[in-house]
Amino acid sequence: MIEFDYSGLTGAVVTKEDFSYEKDRKAWNRAIEKYPLVIVYCHTKNDVSNAIAWARLNSLEIRIRSGRHHYEGYSTGNDVVVIDVSKMNGINVDEEKNIVKIQGGVTNRDIYEALGEMGYPFPGGGCPTVGVSGLVLGGGWGYSIRLLGLASDSLIEVELVDYKGETIVANVESNEDLFWACRGAGGGNFGVIISMTFKLPEKIKMATLIHIEYIDVQPQEIIKVFETWTNIFKDLDRRINLKMGIYNSKVKGKGISITGLLYGNKEKASMILEPFKNISKKVIFNLEYITVLEANRRIQDSHPPYENYKSSGRFVYRDYSRGDMEDIINLVNDRAEGSIYAAVSLYGLGGALMDKSKEDTAFYYRDAKFIMGFQSVWEESKYAPRNRDWVKEKFEYINLITTGSYSNFPSAELKDYEKDYYGENLYKLKEVKRKYDPYEVFKFPQGIKIEKF
Structure with a gap:
């Protein structure tokens, strides 16, 4: 040894x-x-x-x-x-310059608390302990994405330590190519993030937290919810975003849940979501007009402190037929042995996400309709192999009906992960990698590779 x-x-x-x-x-x-x-x-x-x-x-x-x-x-x-870098968690808000600078270890909860107390929203993610730097490097989906864009769209400067141990500052004026890459090219590729600076959005004090759930319902009701979901997103107010999960739970049975956030009042939310109200008698339809900070706290508190799971996510471009919807729902008709929860989820996209082109930053899939997530959760470690195999098997079908993969919802099974994560932006990313990490000091199983000639 x-x-x-x-x-x-x-x-x-x-x-x-x-x-x-x-x-x-x-x-x-x-x-x-x-x-x-x-x-x-x-x-x-x-x-x-x-x-x-x-x-x-x-x-x-x-x-x-x-x-x-x-x-x-x-x-x-x-x-x-x-x-x-989790101990590097300082946050500095400068309202005169209209910016917030955070260290590399700040979490979603940290920044929601700091900015929420001052009346600012932030386009962060849903899970409280996710590192903001990792979220941003992959682009950054969240419930504010349709109004405020990706988390990375508010980024105006990044500071990282490179392979030589030296500090590099990247923004639109300095190391612009690296700055471009840090907005969507996944974490771990170019160096260690020690700070990020964001433009502050306009203050928004109140929002409507949305919770709709159909518990233990029939397949035809789930299909009706799916169809309604698809139709609503065709012309949806950009102040609202939603996530839908079609699930099979050991506790609740088969059902479908919708979580969302509207930067507007309860009456507006009720009007937008009216089509969901009468699909089934077994529906929970709950709208709460509360502070943005409290809404984010509720969303974050719905996540467990940890889980055993296998999960991934890909981009949806197609309008699914009723037959497609039936096939998607059937993915979770039976859980793997030992699984306590399985779900196929749709994460809403569109709105402000499409204000930039796919070449403006490294995040390529701006014109997708949704991210389709898929997961199985278990408690006893002896069931891990069976659950992983179950997800891999089902994911073969998901690959057929989706395009490209979200690097923040990665999958080890992707045969051409670089192209799946970065699309046509891959070629420029390889140039950035060659320039800023020529010896591949920052290397991991799905890192951006430098071509050897």
Whole structure:
């Protein structure tokens, strides 16, 4: 066994010999079981630089971690150096300049709390412990996307530590190609994010939180909801966005839930969503006009502290026929052995997302209608292989009816992941990778690769 000298590392260093290692190595997806050599909790950019230098000196691979939410666990690994920026969580709001600057470890909940208390919305994600830097690097879906755009569309500057341990600032005037890439090209490809600066949106104090659910309903009712969903999105007010989940739950049975947010009053929401009211008698139709901060708290609090799951997501461009809808619903007709919850979900797109072209930033799939997510959740680890196989098998059909994959909902099974994640923007991204990480210091199983000639 190789003995390593950890004295060159700064920050809080956790090795396999430390008591906290078992807790520190875990991902939000508890089905990820990886054993890094060392985890470095960085407090300053010097800690980050030292960790990069130490990893290179010892010929070790680097993984970058902020919120621990990578679906396939690529923010960790076996016998790697995990550079964890979660302790770098400062937030600075400058209302005179109309900006907010955050450090690389800030989470969705952190920024919602900070800005929400001041009356600002933010185009963040739904899960509270997701790192904002990871969210933004992949583009960033959220319930505000149709009004405020992707999380990355509000980004005006990024600061990262590169493979040499040096700090690079990227914006529209400096290192513009890197700035372009950092808005949609997934995390972990170009360096370690230590800060991001965003333009503040206009203040919005109140919003309507939407919860619609049809519990233990018949297949024909689920199809009717699906058809209604599709029709509503054809001409939808950009102030509203919705996520729909067709589920098979051990607790609730088969059903369909819709969660959403409208930057407007309850009466407006009720009018827009009227077609959903009379589809089934088994419907919960709940609209609450509350502060934007409280709405985001409710959405975040609906997520568990962790899960065991296999999940992925791809882009929907087609208008599905009734037969397609039946096939999609049938994907979750039976759960895998040991599964407590399976779902196929549609995440609303459109609106402000389409104000930019697919070449304006690295996020390519701006003209898609939805993201289709698919997942299975289990509790006992012995059922993990069966659930993973179940998802892989069903996903073969989803691949046929979708186009391209969302890098923040990754799948290890993609045969041509680079093209799936980045479309025609891949060629420019490879140039950026070659320029800013020529030795592929930041390498992981689905990283952007430099072509060898």
